[in-house]
Amino acid sequence: MRAVRNLLGWIVWALLVAGATLAIGVIWFPQLPVRQPLAFNHAKHKKMACVVCHRGVETGAWATIPDMNTCLNCHAAPPVKDATAIAIWSAAAMAKHIAWQRINRIPDHVYFSHRRHVDLARLDCASCHGDMADRTTPPAHPLTRISMNNCLDCHRQQSASTDCARCHK
Numbered sequence: 514m515r516a517v518r519n520l521l522g523w524i525v526w527a528l529l530v531a532g533a534t535l536a537i538g539v540i541w542f543p544q545l546p547v548r549q550p551l552a553f554n555h556a557k558h559k560k561m562a563c564v565v566c567h568r569g570v571e572t573g574a575w576a577t578i579p580d581m582n583t584c585l586n587c588h589a590a591p592p593v594k595d596a597t598a599i600a601i602w603s604a605a606a607m608a609k610h611i612a613w614q615r616i617n618r619i620p621d622h623v624y625f626s627h628r629r630h631v632d633l634a635r636l637d638c639a640s641c642h643g644d645m646a647d648r649t650t651p652p653a654h655p656l657t658r659i660s661m662n663n664c665l666d667c668h669r670q671q672s673a674s675t676d677c678a679r680c681h682k
């Protein structure tokens with residue numbers, strides 16, 4: 514009897530620990546890890562202005578992720594070495610499309626415009642995206658988590674609006 518109770522105690526403990534670990538995981542990493550089709554290297558393109566590839570970032574709501582035509586402007590031959598990567602590159606070059614996955618995303622009920630923050634407020638990309646410029650591989654999660662609290666912290670510091678209706682549709 515005692516042994517059974519001990520065993521049950523351990524099982525309950527194990528479940529509690531597993532549950533807590535999962536909860537912490539979900540809070541820190543609310544999205545599943547993203548795997549990009551190719552190991553794009555931001556650091557190797559550091560001499561270029563971000564806007565060359567992220568074209569809408571100064572003029573529109575979305576920064577946009579570059580399609581294959583942008584890459585082909587500079588890379589007539591595949592800039593990758595291993596066979597799998599060359600195959601992926603060649604197929605993408607032929608289709609003029611590569612399926613980059615977005616990692617930063619806020620819900621549809623929130624207004625957000627890059628132009629407002631990059632052009633008008635003159636903020637660095639790094640203040641919201643962390644050190645993307647020095648990444649040698651694509652991150653599986655946003656380097657800095659985008660949350661309402663993060664938006665509000667900066668809005669309070671910089672005397673921008675904290676009115677619900679400014680951000681929410």
Ligand code: HEC
Nearest residue numbers: 552553554557558561566579583584585586587588592593
């Ligand atoms: C303005 C020109 C330019 C554009 C546009 C460009 N690249 Fe490059 N890329 C370079 C140069 C220059 C290098 C070599 C850098 C070095 O080796 O230091 C390079 C290197 C690379 C490498 C090799 C990196 C490594 O780790 O050795 C890859 C992969 C790559 N580019 C992918 C891309 C992709 C994907 C795009 C489109 C999203 C793209 N490039 C757009 C100029 C460009």
Ligand code: HEC
Nearest residue numbers: 553558561562563566613614615616617638642645646651
């Ligand atoms: C040569 C093209 C190129 C340049 C220049 C470039 N990027 Fe990127 N960027 C990409 C590609 C391709 C991806 C998707 C793959 C990845 O995450 O590495 C990306 C992804 C990103 C993302 C994640 C977007 C998302 O899915 O939410 C951020 C943030 C970003 N870049 C910021 C920057 C910043 C900041 C700079 C300038 C310091 C910059 N990029 C310069 C090509 C580029």
Ligand code: HEC
Nearest residue numbers: 563567570575576577617618619630631636637638641659
């Ligand atoms: C004030 C914070 C902030 C700044 C500054 C900022 N971003 Fe973003 N970025 C975001 C948010 C929030 C999203 C998610 C937008 C959405 O889901 O509509 C995002 C998304 C992106 C994406 C994903 C694709 C897309 O079309 O939106 C890229 C790429 C990106 N940002 C690049 C940049 C670059 C490059 C800069 C600097 C020139 C920059 N961002 C500056 C907050 C910021």
Ligand code: HEC
Nearest residue numbers: 624625629633634640659663664667668671673674679680
């Ligand atoms: C690092 C600082 C910073 C962060 C982070 C930031 N903002 Fe802002 N935001 C500003 C500043 C500064 C302005 C005022 C820009 C201007 O219009 O001159 C602004 C303006 C705005 C406006 C226009 C407000 C109005 O008065 O109409 C909206 C909407 C907005 N931000 C949404 C967001 C959202 C949503 C997020 C989070 C995803 C966010 N911001 C994160 C600094 C920030």
Ligand code: HEC
Nearest residue numbers: 619620623659660661664665668674675676677679680681
């Ligand atoms: C500076 C912009 C900003 C302001 C001001 C703001 N919010 Fe938000 N809010 C956001 C962002 C961004 C998210 C999405 C966060 C995420 O995806 O983690 C959000 C999410 C929410 C959510 C969660 C909805 C969901 O998707 O689960 C609620 C509820 C909410 N906001 C209410 C409010 C109320 C009430 C106010 C006014 C007191 C307010 N917000 C002011 C940016 C803002």
